[in-house]
Amino acid sequence: MLSREEFVNTIVELLRKAETELEEDVLDAIRSAEKKESGVAKLILQSILRNVEIAREKRVPMCQDTGIPVIFLEVGREAELNFDIYEASKEAVAKATELVPLRPNAVHPLTRENSGNNTGINVPVVHCRVVEGDEIRVAVMPKGAGSENVSKQMMLLPGDAMRIEDFVVDAVREAKGKPCPPVFVGVGIGGTFDESAVLAKRALLRDVRKMNEFERNILEKVNELGIGPMGLGGKITALAVLVEIAHCHTASLPLAVNIQCWANRRAFAVLKA
Amino acid sequence: MKTGYVSGDINDTADKKDEEIKARRIDVKGNCRIFAKLKVREVVYLTGTLVTARDKAHMRAVRLLKEGRKEEIPEELFEYPIYHCGPLLKGEKIISAGPTTSARMNPYAPALLRETSCPVIIGKGGMCEEVLKLLSDRGCYLTFPGGAGALAAESIKCVKRVYWEDLGMAEAVYVLEVENFGPCIVTADSRGRKV
The missing domain is CATH 3.30.2320 (hypothetical protein PF0899 fold)
Structure with a gap:
């Protein structure tokens, strides 16, 4: 017992x-972003990686x-x-x-x-x-609150599945530098009002290196925003988009976007x- | 109460650690002019005194100003760089102290800036036009990498003074002595340019 x-x-x-x-998995994602960026964006990612090292060493x-x-x-x-x-x-x-x-x-x-x-x-x-x-x-x-505060939820109409991608991209766009990008984007589709939000959060527990085509497509669109590390511009605005789904009522389509800072702790x- | 500007001297022009970016080291002392000379995307490392303030400290300071009780506001808020930060302490020691989202201070910062000569605000995420305009008359806005709390704490040599501890660990006002605090990136400068 x-x-x-x-x-x-x-x-x-x-x-x-x-x-x-x-x-x-989270460290891998940040390291690979650091290799792709240059200038200020690169400096920020290097500072983040140095910070992670200090935190681990000093506990x-x-x-x-x-x-x-x-x-x-x-x-x-x-x-x-x-x-x-x-x-x-x-x-x-x-x-x-x-x-x-x-x-x-x-x-x-x-x-x-x-x-x-x-x-x-x-x-x-x-x-x-x-x-x-x-x-x-x-x-x-x-x-943390910085990323939680810019998370979003929406009860879409049943026929609005094609709006899902835009809603996710818009949530990241509106958040700009506030959630400490590059972010991880947890998405919950379906379930009920409450369950969609839990799905979005639960998605952030997954291995961030393993995305399906649907998730990679949204990630690509998010990274076209050019918000970059700390919102100062760059190629990498998000490190992963992770989607979890649940069956829902035939009359509804709940959608939740839980934004997570680079520190997907x-x-x-x-x-x- | 002292209300003079905080001085700064550029004493280094290159950072050996980063080849792509030129970084400057700034001594924060007694004249703010240096912050007005910085340009967007420049990177600086600060040595000297910073003072932290976030939501509750701003609200209290603005209330005291309105009530004509200026003398009850921590004097450091009038002349030193303000750092939007709610640190984490272990006992008396700050162990993690990254920036908090500056935009939450938008409603309170103008009233405070009009009454002070605070030369620079350090935070993350940027601030509204009104605040940036007020700052541009004297200095600039600096972004510290968000979430890099352990890195920031490394450069804090000591806590010189703590005000308003009744607001709680995250919301109290800490006067910090820092050494090579950075990287701080200029994201809004005195000419109104911003990233």
């Missing part, structure tokens, strides 16, 4: 890892906006748990805030009062689903339960 302590410590370590190290968060923690859980239906995973996730985030440390970012949405430890009403955000097996798969994604673990 998985102990609460082991679960909590795993989340703390995953948060530390996500904040201080980039996964190889400090690569960005001061350590984000709002989003936790994805896939709980095997045979897994034995004798604790509340939502409460344990909350405890882990509070602990990580002190240990990593994380900047206290969580505030009450109306009073703007800061809770001081990145937890609060319905925070951390935990997306949980039950799957086959006896393992618990954990992914954490600290999400996430970390994964599999726990035996």
Whole structure:
């Protein structure tokens, strides 16, 4: 049986890892962009790569906006748990805030009062689903505000599938330099209003080097925008476009675009339960 | 209260690390003229004093100005480069301190700039025309690579003073002593040119 302590410590370590190290697929994407750019755009990407190195060596968060923690859980239906995973996730985030440390970012949405430890009403955000097996798969994604603030959602008409590409490109165009480009673009198509947004975020967990033709086509259009690193112009505005889909009501076509900064911070673990 | 300009001297014209881009090192001291001389796409590394301010500090400063309580505003905000940044601290030490999105400060920056001689704003994403116009009379707007918090923290030698800690870690005003803080890219200059 998985102990609460082991679960909590795993989340703390995953948060530390996500904040201080980039996964190889994300690094590959930034490195290859650096080779393609020149001038100021190249200098920015070199600074970003140097920053990632310093963060890993010194074990400090690569960005001061350590984000709002989003936790994805896939709980095997045979897994034995004798604790509340939502409460344990909350405890882990509070602990990580002190240990990593994380900047206290969580505030009450109306009073703007800061809770001081990145937890609060319905925070951390935990997306949980039950799957086959006896393992618990954990992914954490600290999400910064710069990129989250320019994310977009739209309920398209059922016959508007051809508008999807333009909507995604427009979202990146309007965002300009704000989300710290080059960005990763998570897209959720279908499902319901809420599910499309979760799909868009979940897409960002995928290996960013593996895109299908549909995704590569949108990426090409996004990069024609010429926004470039930090919005100062360049060939690379986005490093990947990642699309997840779900069946939806015959009368609707939900669409969500979750923009992620170059620091597509996430970390994964599999726990035996 | 001191309201004189902050000086700067160009003391290096080439950065050996980057062959394609010429970078300048600037000492931020007592006269702002140097920032007005910079041109768009130039790259600079700053040494001297910077002062951080983001959303809540701007709101408070503007409120105090309106209420005629100017003397309660941190004096450094009147004469040193303003850095849009909400740092991450471990104890007393800043460990990550990249820029935050400057556009959020658009509604507050004009009132503050009109009352100060702040020579330059450092942030990311650029600012509105009104702010850039006010800045162009005295200096320029600099972009620091977004998200490069660990890199920025490397060049922070110490925190000289902290104001308004009640606003929280990210929103307090920190007076920083920096060395070779950069790369800072000129993205709006005194002639109204911008990237």
